[in-house]
Amino acid sequence: MSSGRATFLELFFDLAFVVALTRVSQRFAGLGDDTGWALVTGFGRTLLLFLALWLIWSHTAWITSRYEPEQPIIQAVVVGTMFASLIMAVTLPRAMEERALPFAVAYLMVMVVRPLVVAIALRGHPRRLVPFRLVVWALASAPLWLAGALGPDHLRLPLWVVALAVDYLAWTLGWPLPWVGVAKVGRWRIAGTHLADRHQQMFLIALGESILVIGVVFSGADYSPERAAAFAVAFATSALLWRIYFYRAGLLLTEAFNRAGMPGRLGAVSERTHLLIVLSVLVTAVGYELVIDHPFGQPRPGWLLFLVGGPMLFLVARVRLQYEIFGRVSHSHLIGLVALLLCTPALARGAPMVGLSVVAAVLALVALLDALRRWGQPTEISASPIGGGTSDVGDSEA
Structure with missing residues (x-):
């Protein structure tokens, strides 16, 4: 498990998201002259691309909080994810148009290949089941991403909405699989x-x-x-x-x-x-x-x-x-x-x-x-109602 604060490699990784967020803002700004339904659909398209980027960043943050980010294999995973994220960033301005395929391929490379690498690195460890879950669910949504990228333009948005909904639903439910159960992130041991x-x-x-x-x-x-x-x-x-x-x-x-x-x-x-x-x-x-x-x-x-x-x-x-x-x-x-x-x-x-x-x-x-x-009062102490209890140490995938 990760034992410390965020590393310089992760700050380096975030540079790709500086570019990505700038491109998201540019797409939003392009809606300034739109009204009515055009504004709604334009906002929805850009929001979908942002949510895809966020899923990549969020998964990476959990990986480096769950595993030691100084390990060579995790560093390789982070650098590879950074490159794919940069491809998504540079294609994002036209990702719903002619650059849909490189955007979708870069996204799927992270969602499918990255957990496979982590699973192989874990070898016989019980935690390898979690990345395998991610691979199975990513493969389930991959045809929708590719069909949206290669198919008619008018089908791209609905297909990608369903694909992204599958990815987020899997994340929320803990990637459930028959005979294996779920791996709720709320039960994970993290830093x-x-x-x-x-x-x-x-x-x-x-x-x-x-x-x-x-x-x-x-x-x-x-x-x-x-x-x-x-x-x-x-x-x-x-x-x-x-x-x-x-x-x-x-x-x-x-x-x-x-x-x-x-x-x-x-x-x-x-x-x-x-x-x-x-x-x-x-x-x-x-x-x-x-x-x-x-x-x-x-x-x-x-x-x-x-x-x-x-x-x-x-x-x-x-x-x-x-x-x-x-x-x-x-x-x-x-x-x-x-x-x-x-x-x-x-x-x-x-x-x-x-x-x-x-x-x-x-x-x-x-x-x-x-x-x-709070003027003149002592500093408050956090009293979060969330995260109470103790980790389930009996869960081999925690």
Whole structure:
């Protein structure tokens, strides 16, 4: 089992996801002029590609938390996964079009070949059954991925939706097989500190991608005081997202894992929460790009999906994180959600810059309420209601 913090190799691996998340943001940003059904389908296509990438990253984080990442075989697995992830990243802008096949092949190489390598490396160890489970389920969804890539364009989205649903369902159920049973990730013995590090690092990577968007868009646009103001408000919004995430709950994520009797159970829940957090940051970053380009342009209701939808999703995920760490719900985040919801109809008729400013003001209010609530009080100790109990040491696949 992994015994320490995240390694430099894993940080190197994350560089591929810096590229990947940038490409996801670009696809989202390309929807800025779409409305109605075109916006919905375009968002759904990009979301599917993001979820495929997330499954690759998440599986890798669990592998390096479950096994010693300094071992040569695990390092080879991580480097190989990085190369495949980079292929997915560079093909992602046209992955639903003419580059569907290399995207799908790179994805399947990770999902099928990687667990086979791990299983061979484990030889006679009982834990080899888990990667074999992954192979069987990956082979079950592989025909759908390949049919979607090679078949007619209009069938690609539904086929890939079913294929990805199979992969996520298998992950959720523990890859059940007849006569073998299941291998629930919540029962795995993992290095909780390591997995907490990985979740925090991925959030910072997403936040860094939003900063990259701010800088690139502003440097490439003609200078004007309005764009400069949008640039400043966008940066302040990212800083507030960082503050809200790490204040108390995000900062104590590692401690919560250390205190958990079954860190695998907490890790499974935290992984879904951080999926929402990373997605929310990417969606919010698209709003930055739209506003910096057209700070006082014509109101476009579709832009609210990014301007307001991203921050709202972030607050929903942050409420989940608060519960996972402390076993309670944050009232300040609920206030922020209600405020954004109430402001949305009015923002649909206002300039984009007004919408971004209101979002920043609401997030600032949430951060202020968080600080006031704990002013002068001792630092809280994590009291997670998730991950209680002890690992099932009798489970040979734990």
